Amino acid sequence: xxxxxxxxxxxxxxxxxxxxxxxxxxMNSDMHIILNTFEENQNLRSLVESRVVxxxxxxxxxxxxxxxxxxxxxxxxxxxSENNRIDLLEIISFKxxxxxxxxxxxxxALVTTAIPLNEEMKSEVLNVISKLTNKQTTLxxxxxxxxxxxxxxxxxxxxxxxxxxxxxxxxxxxxxxxTNLSIS
Numbered sequence: 001x002x003x004x005x006x007x008x009x010x011x012x013x014x015x016x017x018x019x020x021x022x023x024x025x026x027m028n029s030d031m032h033i034i035l036n037t038f039e040e041n042q043n044l045r046s047l048v049e050s051r052v053v054x055x056x057x058x059x060x061x062x063x064x065x066x067x068x069x070x071x072x073x074x075x076x077x078x079x080x081s082e083n084n085r086i087d088l089l090e091i092i093s094f095k096x097x098x099x100x101x102x103x104x105x106x107x108x109a110l111v112t113t114a115i116p117l118n119e120e121m122k123s124e125v126l127n128v129i130s131k132l133t134n135k136q137t138t139l140x141x142x143x144x145x146x147x148x149x150x151x152x153x154x155x156x157x158x159x160x161x162x163x164x165x166x167x168x169x170x171x172x173x174x175x176x177x178x179t180n181l182s183i184s
Contacts, residue, residue, distance in 0.1 A: 007088045011095035014076055015103065023072055028100045030066075030073040031093040037065065038090040049087050058086050107135045112142045112152040112163075129155060 018027040038045050044065070048058055059081040066077065080086045101108065109129050111117065117125070122139055129137045133155065148164040 004088060004091055006085060007091040007095050010080070010085070010088065010092045011099055014092070014096055015099050017072065021072055023070060024100070026070045027072060028097065030069045031096045031100075033069065034066065034073075034089065034093040035097065038093075045090065048089060055081050055084060055086055062086070062089070101138075105135055107133065107137050107156060108140065109137050109153065109155045110140045110142060112144050112147065112154075114143070114145050114147045114149050114163075116143050117141045125153075129153075 014027065015024070018024040038048075044061075047053055047061060050058075059078065062077055062081075063074070066073065077086070077089065080089055080092075109125075111125055122141065126137055126139050129139070137155070146165060148168070150163040150165075150167070152163055152166075153160045
């Protein structure tokens with residue numbers, strides 16, 4: 001997902017407006033709806049990012065799709081249209097959810113495993129992360145069978161790689177580094 005200073009500014013303004021109007025939780029829910037809609041529908045993303053399609057058509061389409069959002073979200077989409085920034089709606093929604101989590105002291109963690117984690121393992125990982133960071137954490141599980149076993153845990157900017165694939169790679173590097181040794 002591309003990043004934009006304008007998107008961050010819009011997201012910050014929307015957070016402030018939501019707090020002022022006492023609808024921050026509603027707005028966060030609406031931003032998740034927008035994000036999920038864009039993730040599920042590549043055609044919508046293409047429409048919004050198109051430079052050929054007129055803003056009025058984009059706005060009417062988005063108004064129909066998101067007609068059940070709260071009034072502040074609808075007004076916000078209209079403002080984006082007026083400012084010719086409707087193509088930033090998805091990234092603004094993403095930045096809004098990041099800012100919301102920061103404001104609420106919630107962090108996101110991603111654990112990548114070779115097989116899906118069961119609920120017991122997820123809760124155990126969440127407990128360990130929460131104790132280490134003293135923050136409320138939301139956990140996502142990504143499956144990558146190429147890991148062979150083990151896991152990769154990413155919390156914010158920190159990554160801990162305990163996968164078998166990584167260990168095998170390290171061993172291979174050691175062997176190739178030491179190939180110049182002569183055997184007596």
